[in-house]
Amino acid sequence: MTLQELKAKCADCTKCPLCEGRTNVVFGTGKEDADIMLIGEGPGENEDIQGKPFVGRSGQLLDKFLAAVGLSREKNVYIANMVKCRPPKNRDPKPEEQDICIDWLREQFKIIRPKIIVCVGRISAQRLISPDFRVTKEHGEFIEKNGVLMMGTYHPAAILRNPNNKEAAFRDWLALRDKIGEMGIEL
Ligand code: URA
Ligand code: SF4
Numbered sequence: 001m002t003l004q005e006l007k008a009k010c011a012d013c014t015k016c017p018l019c020e021g022r023t024n025v026v027f028g029t030g031k032e033d034a035d036i037m038l039i040g041e042g043p044g045e046n047e048d049i050q051g052k053p054f055v056g057r058s059g060q061l062l063d064k065f066l067a068a069v070g071l072s073r074e075k076n077v078y079i080a081n082m083v084k085c086r087p088p089k090n091r092d093p094k095p096e097e098q099d100i101c102i103d104w105l106r107e108q109f110k111i112i113r114p115k116i117i118v119c120v121g122r123i124s125a126q127r128l129i130s131p132d133f134r135v136t137k138e139h140g141e142f143i144e145k146n147g148v149l150m151m152g153t154y155h156p157a158a159i160l161r162n163p164n165n166k167e168a169a170f171r172d173w174l175a176l177r178d179k180i181g182e183m184g185i186e187l
Contacts, residue, residue, distance in 0.1 A: 003032045003111050006104075010084060016100040018042075018085035018093070024051035028080030028108060030073040035185045036176070037114035038062075039105070040081045041123040041155065042093045048086035053079045058156040062120070065156075065170065069177035076187045078112050080105060082124050098127055115185060117148055118176060121155025140172035142179060149183075151176065 007027045013019060026043040029052050046056035054062050063072070071077050083093040083101040093101075119125035125133040129143065129150050135158070142151045153172040159165050180187065 001107070001111070003108065006107050006111065010104050013084070013104070015103075016083075016085075016097045018083055018087060018097055018101075021088050022085035023048045025084050026051055026053050026081060026086070027084055027104075028078060029053055030078035031076055032078070032112060034076055034078040034112055035115045035187075036071060036077045036118065036180070037109070037112055037116070038077060038079045038118045038120050039124040039128065040079070040120040042081045042083040043086040044090050045086070053081055054156075057160060061156040061159060065173045068170070069173045070187060071176075078108075078114065080108055082127060092123060095127075098123075102127070115149065115183065116142075116176070116179065117150045119150065119152040121153075121158065125152030139168065140175045142175075149179065151179075 010027050011025050013025060026047045040053060043053065044056055044058070047053055053059070066072055066077060073079055082098050082105070084104060087093050117128065119128055122133065122135050125135060129145070129152055133152055135152060135154055139153050140151065142149050144150070151172065154165050154169040159169055
């Protein structure tokens with residue numbers, strides 16, 4: 001199956017209750033052959049309206065970080081979320097919603113086969129790296145899981161709430177750039 005075919009199937013998904021409040025399924029966006037995959041939390045209001053991940057204020061900050069280290073969704077990154085439909089009032093997606101939606105993410109992963117996964121924020125880091133992941137303590141650390149390098153970093157929304165975290169977050173993106181170089185990944 002191609003990513004486009006998977007996206008078309010996902011667009012009709014009603015596997016969890018989050019389907020009830022959505023305007024659009026936010027499947028993901030970026031390069032199908034990306035070596036770097038970013039995984040956020042879930043769509044917010046703007047994402048729900050436009051059907052694309054990280055297009056609001058958080059997304060603008062994320063795009064700035066990416067651009068600063070030679071990355072972009074147009075060129076070399078794929079971006080998706082833990083859940084593909086907007087949770088009501090932007091609440092955290094529930095574990096059971098994530099457990100259902102993760103099947104879509106797995107299928108995306110199988111097609112894209114990224115070498116590095118960056119968990120953007122606590123929600124995806126706790127689900128994909130470790131249940132007790134603490135962003136403040138473990139951000140920027142790479143660990144290998146099933147042959148894929150994983151790193152968790154600050155969610156841009158958390159940085160917008162607390163700009164003191166911006167420098168530390170930027171260092172994570174610089175560490176990603178270094179790791180890409182170390183691994184000889186051609187962007
Ligand atoms: N926050 C996320 O985690 N994902 C988005 O797509 C937008 C905001
Ligand atoms: Fe399906 Fe995921 Fe949307 Fe739930 S959040 S309805 S599992 S696409």
